[in-house]
Amino acid sequence: MTARPANAHQARLLALLRDAGPHSRAQLGDQVELSRSKLAVEVERLLDTGLVVADGLAASRGGRRSHNVRLSPGLRFLGVDIGATSIDVAVTNAELEILGHLTQVMEVREGPVAVFEQVLAMAAELRDAGLADGFDGAGIGVPGPVRFPEGVPVAPPIMPGWDGFPVREALSQELGCPVMVDNDVNLMAMGEQHAGVARTVADFLCVKIGTGIGCGIVVGGNVHRGTTGSAGDIGHIQAVPDGRPCACGNRGCLEAHFGGAALARDAEEAARQGRSPELAARLAAHGGLTAADVAAGAAAGDATCLDLIREGGTRTGQVIAGLVSFFNPGLVVIGGGVTGLGHTLLAAVRTQVYRQSLPLATGNLPIVLGELGPIAGVTGAARLISDHVFSPA
Amino acid sequence: MTARPANAHQARLLALLRDAGPHSRAQLGDQVELSRSKLAVEVERLLDTGLVVADGLAASRGGRRSHNVRLSPGLRFLGVDIGATSIDVAVTNAELEILGHLTQVMEVREGPVAVFEQVLAMAAELRDAGLADGFDGAGIGVPGPVRFPEGVPVAPPIMPGWDGFPVREALSQELGCPVMVDNDVNLMAMGEQHAGVARTVADFLCVKIGTGIGCGIVVGGNVHRGTTGSAGDIGHIQAVPDGRPCACGNRGCLEAHFGGAALARDAEEAARQGRSPELAARLAAHGGLTAADVAAGAAAGDATCLDLIREGGTRTGQVIAGLVSFFNPGLVVIGGGVTGLGHTLLAAVRTQVYRQSLPLATGNLPIVLGELGPIAGVTGAARLISDHVFSPA
Numbered sequence: 001m002t003a004r005p006a007n008a009h010q011a012r013l014l015a016l017l018r019d020a021g022p023h024s025r026a027q028l029g030d031q032v033e034l035s036r037s038k039l040a041v042e043v044e045r046l047l048d049t050g051l052v053v054a055d056g057l058a059a060s061r062g063g064r065r066s067h068n069v070r071l072s073p074g075l076r077f078l079g080v081d082i083g084a085t086s087i088d089v090a091v092t093n094a095e096l097e098i099l100g101h102l103t104q105v106m107e108v109r110e111g112p113v114a115v116f117e118q119v120l121a122m123a124a125e126l127r128d129a130g131l132a133d134g135f136d137g138a139g140i141g142v143p144g145p146v147r148f149p150e151g152v153p154v155a156p157p158i159m160p161g162w163d164g165f166p167v168r169e170a171l172s173q174e175l176g177c178p179v180m181v182d183n184d185v186n187l188m189a190m191g192e193q194h195a196g197v198a199r200t201v202a203d204f205l206c207v208k209i210g211t212g213i214g215c216g217i218v219v220g221g222n223v224h225r226g227t228t229g230s231a232g233d234i235g236h237i238q239a240v241p242d243g244r245p246c247a248c249g250n251r252g253c254l255e256a257h258f259g260g261a262a263l264a265r266d267a268e269e270a271a272r273q274g275r276s277p278e279l280a281a282r283l284a285a286h287g288g289l290t291a292a293d294v295a296a297g298a299a300a301g302d303a304t305c306l307d308l309i310r311e312g313g314t315r316t317g318q319v320i321a322g323l324v325s326f327f328n329p330g331l332v333v334i335g336g337g338v339t340g341l342g343h344t345l346l347a348a349v350r351t352q353v354y355r356q357s358l359p360l361a362t363g364n365l366p367i368v369l370g371e372l373g374p375i376a377g378v379t380g381a382a383r384l385i386s387d388h389v390f391s392p393a
Numbered sequence: 394m395t396a397r398p399a400n401a402h403q404a405r406l407l408a409l410l411r412d413a414g415p416h417s418r419a420q421l422g423d424q425v426e427l428s429r430s431k432l433a434v435e436v437e438r439l440l441d442t443g444l445v446v447a448d449g450l451a452a453s454r455g456g457r458r459s460h461n462v463r464l465s466p467g468l469r470f471l472g473v474d475i476g477a478t479s480i481d482v483a484v485t486n487a488e489l490e491i492l493g494h495l496t497q498v499m500e501v502r503e504g505p506v507a508v509f510e511q512v513l514a515m516a517a518e519l520r521d522a523g524l525a526d527g528f529d530g531a532g533i534g535v536p537g538p539v540r541f542p543e544g545v546p547v548a549p550p551i552m553p554g555w556d557g558f559p560v561r562e563a564l565s566q567e568l569g570c571p572v573m574v575d576n577d578v579n580l581m582a583m584g585e586q587h588a589g590v591a592r593t594v595a596d597f598l599c600v601k602i603g604t605g606i607g608c609g610i611v612v613g614g615n616v617h618r619g620t621t622g623s624a625g626d627i628g629h630i631q632a633v634p635d636g637r638p639c640a641c642g643n644r645g646c647l648e649a650h651f652g653g654a655a656l657a658r659d660a661e662e663a664a665r666q667g668r669s670p671e672l673a674a675r676l677a678a679h680g681g682l683t684a685a686d687v688a689a690g691a692a693a694g695d696a697t698c699l700d701l702i703r704e705g706g707t708r709t710g711q712v713i714a715g716l717v718s719f720f721n722p723g724l725v726v727i728g729g730g731v732t733g734l735g736h737t738l739l740a741a742v743r744t745q746v747y748r749q750s751l752p753l754a755t756g757n758l759p760i761v762l763g764e765l766g767p768i769a770g771v772t773g774a775a776r777l778i779s780d781h782v783f784s785p786a
Contacts, residue, residue: 145753155753203620215719219612226721227596230753237715238749241634250749319715322630326608326716328619356631356643360538360548360623 003049004393009034009042014051014071014390018095019194022070024058043069051075051094051390071095076131077385078138078175080119081184081377083337084108084158084211084260087115089122090378091131096194096386098375100131108143111161112170120174135177137389139381140167141184143212145230151181154229157248158212180384184208185232186223187380188370189216192333194383196371201331205323206370207234208336209316209345211260215323234323235259239315254319258312260291260338266308267294276304295340309341313348320349320367321356328361335370342369396442397786402427402435407444407464407783411488412587415463417451436462444468444487444783464488469524470778471531471568473512474577474770476730477501477551477604477653480508482515483771484524489587489779491768493524501536504554505563513567528570530782532774533560534577536605538623544574547622550641551605573777577601578625579616580773581763582609585726587776589764594724598716599763600627601729602709602738604653608716627716628652632708647712651705653684653731659701660687669697688733702734706741713742713760714749721754728763735762 005011012032017023023031029039046052047069055068071094079098081088085108090101102122108115119140126132144156151168153159172179189206192198198206198218206216215232217224224231235255236248243252256262267289271279278297283289297305320332332353334346350367357365370376398404405425410416416424422432439445440462448461464487472491474481478501483494495515501508512533519525537549544561546552565572575583582599585591591599591611599609608625610617617624628648629641636645649655660682664672671690676682690698713725725746727739743760750758763769 203617217719219617220615222613224596224612224720226754227723227758228721228753228756230751231719231721233718233721233751233754234715236751237718238711248751318631322627322712322715323719325626325630326610326624326719327617328621328624328626330620358623358626358629358641360621361619361626363621365620 003051005049005051005390006045007042007392009038010046011391013042013046015387017052017069017071018386018390021095022055022068024066024068026058026066028069074133075136076134077382077389078123078126078132078135078177079378079381079385080123080138080140081187081381082108082115082119082140082142083184083377084143086337087118087122088374088378089119089126090375090382091126091135092379092382094386096379096382098379100126100129101375101378102126103374108159109161112165112167116171116174119171123175135175137178137180137385138171138175139187139383139385140171140179140181141187141377141381142167142181143184143210143214145228145233146181146183146225147229148182148225151179153181178385178388180388182223182381182384183214183216183225183229183232184377185214185216186225187216187378187384188335188376189218189223189333189380190383191372191376191378191380192335192370193218193221193380195379196376197333197368198331203327203329204331204333205320205327205329206333206335207316207320209259209334209338210336212255213259213316213336217327234319237319237322239319254315257315263291263294263308263312263338264289267291267297267305270304270308276302278302278305291338292340295342298341298344306344309344310348313341313345314352316345317349317352318356321353324353324357324361324365329365332365332367333370334367335372335376396444398442398444398783399438400435400785402431403439404784406435406439408780410445410462410464411779411783414488415448415461417459417461419451419459421462467526468529469527470775470782471516471519471525471528471570472771472774472778473516473531473533474580474774475501475508475512475533475535476577476770477536479730480511480515481767481771482512482519483768483775484519484528485772485775487529487779489772489775491772491775493519493522494768494771495519496767501552502554505558505560509564509567512564516568528568530571530573530778531564531568532580532776532778533564533572533574534580534770534774535560535574536577536603536607538621538626539574539576539618540622541575541618544572546574571778571781573781575616575774575777576607576609576618576622576625577770578607578609579618580609580771580777581728581769582611582616582726582773583776584765584769584771584773585728585763586611586614586773588772589769590726590761591724596720596722597724597726598713598720598722599726599728600709600713602652602727602731603729605648606652606709606729610720627712630712630715632712647708650708656684656687656701656705656731657682660684660690660698663697663701669695671695671698684731685733688735691734691737699737702737703741706734706738707745709738710742710745711749714746717746717750717754717758722758725758725760726763727760728765728769 075094246253246256468487633645639646639649
């Protein structure tokens with residue numbers, strides 16, 4: 001374990017080195033408002049912490065050649081993204097480049113003990129592959145609201161057994177490093193912000209369509225988590241008045257009408273009712289259907305599959321349209337497993353938002369698919385813990 | 394005109410003196426992280442600017458008695474709140490206490506030239522009453538989206554003739570002082586935050602129900618204005634699928650179903666259809682109806698008036714319910730002229746939000762009427778310009 005920076009100047013320098021790689025001291029001086037001597041002092045102190053190392057001489061800019069510095073090449077972060085039905089674990093270096101990534105199918109409802117056993121096994125596998133000796137920090141995403149300061153899930157509807165489980169504390173003890181815990185959707189947003197499609201946008205929404213549907217909200221570059229950590233829980237916004245009954249006790253919630261779980265149900269019903277030969281064949285072969293079957297059916301030109309995706313996109317678009325009028329974002333990112341549905345889904349969402357939101361809010365509003373796919377969450381997780389490790393203790 | 398502070402420390406001291414009144418130097422030292430000598434330097438510099446004056450000796454705290462300082466008693470801010478059908482103008486001192494306040498019925502659609510003639514006449518009246526010699530800054534609210542950095546209304550649907558009018562520049566020239574322009578709903582939120590019901594809340598929503606319906610969004614203590622200045626424009630969120638046609642071209646917008654304008658239409662229709670003797674009598678007497686007539690009818694126990702208010706509150710609550718799930722605020726404030734409808738409206742909004750939003754988001758969520766009534770906007774306007782004048786140039 002390395003030390004933490006001592007002040008905000010050092011934190012800023014670490015973030016610069018993380019986000020833009022090695023710098024000469026002269027380049028660092030161009031980017032921070034510090035006198036030459038003060039900068040030299042702060043860089044020396046960072047070298048003493050071991051977070052930063054000297055990296056040879058920089059190319060000459062005319063005068064005396066400046067020394068390069070970079071983040072320690074031995075630093076390792078662990079990014080963990082626990083979804084409703086899968087676990088992703090990745091190791092990154094200090095610049096948050098992914099050095100190794102494992103995926104495992106697993107139901108979050110198996111509970112925290114079983115899930116973390118799996119997470120630790122995957123982390124050990126990455127370590128044993130020579131990608132890390134140990135970890136300098138770990139970020140963990142879970143598919144439900146989190147009391148962020150304590151790193152504890154609260155009242156997570158799809159996560160029985162997780163309510164109040166001390167995720168941060170338990171994993172920090174097991175891994176022997178600092179741990180931060182957040183909602184999986186917030187981490188997807190941070191991932192797309194760090195290395196994906198939202199790199200240059202201060203205010204944006206990141207809608208994750210997986211088993212359920214959630215939304216990461218970024219305001220002025222920071223994730224907005226809300227008063228009780230449930231901000232962005234848009235799956236239970238009413239999409240259809242007096243619509244389908246939802247597990248939450250209301251009717252017509254977005255998640256009751258769309259998302260991986262709803263889509264699987266609708267697909268099985270369509271197969272049984274003989275409305276889709278494509279889905280019927282897949283149901284007969286596998287005994288069950290998922291969003292991936294609908295995506296495959298749509299790719300094969302099955303009209304029912306295309307209708308299911310379009311209708312779901314329209315429902316999602318109706319909800320996003322209201323959020324766009326309310327929040328006036330600079331970008332809307334659509335991500336999550338169901339983005340395998342691709343451009344048919346995106347087109348339906350766009351049509352609805354551009355039709356229904358105010359023109360002033362949509363005039364220059366891009367609505368795009370995420371760029372990072374399955375690594376968005378683990379990238380965001382690494383970003384979260386690096387923000388913590390690179391901030392003053 | 395006085396000078397502006399030179400740095401963030403001075404700005405912080407000015408905000409302290411504004412929000413908590415006169416302080417001894419010792420008290421200031423308790424509240425800012427400055428060494429004794431550095432604090433003394435910054436206070437001296439503020440005294441030099443004329444923004445701050447010495448104010449006698451403070452009570453002893455055991456040692457040598459400390460000198461009091463306060464904001465200059467001669468500082469004056471002008472707060473202007475232009476609504477769809479009215480203009481409010483107030484003069485405040487540096488602590489944003491309202492020294493005088495005038496209201497005038499006027500339609501914003503008469504255009505910026507006529508409206509500002511009226512505003513300047515009202516400002517002159519307050520000056521002539523001896524409340525101010527001149528103004529050190531003016532804050533202006535307008536009932537539509539504003540390109541905030543430039544202080545220019547953009548595409549304001551209910552403000553023909555205002556699109557692109559250089560409000561900030563024009564008024565700054567007329568008044569001879571700095572001017573800041575914002576959406577009226579944002580100013581109501583800032584008013585309730587400064588001196589009203591939201592004083593201690595970092596993240597809240599302030600829903601203004603006037604002629605139209607808008608929402609001020611405060612995140613981490615700051616107003617969120619959105620990418621094009623249209624954040625909070627919730628009047629055109631769909632409340633009723635395939636509902637009434639709206640002036641914006643869509644159907645079922647919240648404003649098509651509720652707000653001062655919709656309520657007046659509904660009340661006149663009820664009167665003509667013989668569904669409300671109370672409203673029929675008022676229509677016969679005045680030739681037209683407003684939200685105030687519905688409020689009076691409801692107070693007299695008229696069932697139709699009560700139904701109109703309850704139905705409108707339910708529609709509004711449906712939209713707010715989605716925003717609460719999305720934003721997870723710590724408080725929802727309901728304000729604006731239509732709050733004359735009072736607790737019947739509030740009860741309907743609350744019922745809907747508590748029924749429809751996620752329990753985690755509403756568990757500790759107060760939904761309350763604003764405290765400041767007609768002075769919320771002018772207070773927020775004074776706050777806006779004081780933030781500007783009290784920040785480094």
